[in-house]
Amino acid sequence: MRLGVLDVGSNTVHLLLLDAHAGAHPIPAFSHKVELHLSQLTDEQGAIVPSGIERLCYVVAHALRVAEDKGAEEMLAFATSAVREAANGDEVLAKVREETGVELEVLPGPDEAKLTFLAVRRWFGWSAGRLLVLDIGGGSLEIAVGLDELPDVMESLPLGASRLTHDRLKGDPPGPEELRELRRYVRHEIAKGVSRVARVGRPDRVVITSKTFRQLARIAGAAPSAQGLYAPRSLRARDLTEWVPRLAQMSTAQRAGLPGVSEGRAAQLLAGAVVADAAFDLFNVEVADLCPWALREGVILRRLDTLVS
Template identity: 65%
Template sequence: MRLGVLDVGSNTVHLLVVDAHPGARPLPAHSHKAELRLAELLDDSGAISAKGVTRLVSVIKDVLQAAEDKGVEEVLPFATSAVREAANADAVLETVREQTGIELSVVTGDEEARLTFLAARRWFGWSAGKLRVLDIGGGSLEIAHGLDEIPDAAASLPLGAGRLTAGWLPDPVPDPEEVRALRRHVRAEIARTVGDFARLGAPDHTVATSKTFKQLARITGNPRVLTLDALREWVPKLAAMTPAQRAALPGVSASRAPQLLAGALVAEAALELFEAAEAELCPWALREGVILRRLDHLPTV
């Protein structure tokens, strides 16, 4: 069957269309993205602005048309941190339902970590042993660890690259003290979770998903593995660059370039505090996890 996953994230609204059936690897058939940056469309009360809601509805309508054009049989719609943390989340969801017919399912941070872990486990297979999976989104950082398809521990922290950039690094080229302050904040937040994961023992593989990790791996010269040593070299370089200069780096898009420094600080802190010399990149993440969970509930005959 042809499935479409509608992901309303902090940075983008993304439709991923796959051809899939139980027991088989989902095959990508189409991808439709729209930059929305919901996390930047909040008013002073923390609510998504009227303009933001109008844009969200318009984008979802366009995405649904794309899904229809591609012959999608079922759309799996969900929203992550930007919507779930908005002060007017219920009203936004109701407006989307009334104007598009779509019932957005709000994924909790814990669910986000667990579904991303499921995708990584299926990608690497059982022989990979214990996995520790890290995912940096626009609004949050997800961490999960375990041996099976359901992680033994999972956490979601408010350390997304977009959120931190908006709140801590307002200038295109931040002041060094702003960078140091953000570095301290990120490390303090992650350090609170280290003990919970340390009790589970060291992983056999540290795995990284998400666009932020992929871009960092590309600029450090190895698209499959991000090493801590290489990341340490690049963090001060990124801090001294303008967004336009970052966008000129290999694999870095202009839309995400402003967020790359904050993402690098989170990635560096996570690898150091979890004592990982490197992270292996996984092309599957939350969207694939949603697809795999849906397929697991389909009849096999």
């Protein structure tokens, strides 16, 4: 069957269509995405502005038509931190439902971590042992660790790359004090959960997911996307440490010229690197493997698990 998953994130509204059935791995069939940057379309009270709601409804309606045109039998639609934390989140959900007929499921932060962990576990298998999974989204950082298909510890922290850039980095490039304050804040937030993760036991493998980590791995020398889904890719802590000050001296336009960095994500790459560097340091990570599956695939896998073979 062809399933669609619509991910309304802080940066992007992403429709992914997969051909899947119980007992088989999902095969990507079509991808459609729009960079909406919903988390930045807010007022001083944290409510998504009317123009942002209108734009979201248009994008969701278009994605629904695309899914129908491509033969999707079912569409799973969800929203993450941008809608979850909006002061008018319920109003946004009601308007999307009224205008498009799409019922967005708002995923709590721990559920994001859990579903991403599920996708990573299925990708790497049981032989990977205890996994520590890190995912930097637009609005939040998800952390999960465990030995089974579901994690023993799940954390969701307000450390998304888009959120931090919008709230804490005003200069282009930012000044040294701005960067220092960001670094201090990020490390303080991550440090709160270090003991909970440590109590579970040292991971056998550290895995990273998300666009931010893919871009950081790419500029540090990982294989480009042209080499395919199965090319092994990783990111080393020492490369991150070297790249943070380099990114801090670049303007957004200069970062957009780096390999694998899209123009729409270039502004937030520095904040993402600060979060990644802090997480690697505080969790004593020397190297992490990049997983091509993440939250969207986790949502699909959860749905497939409910099907009868």
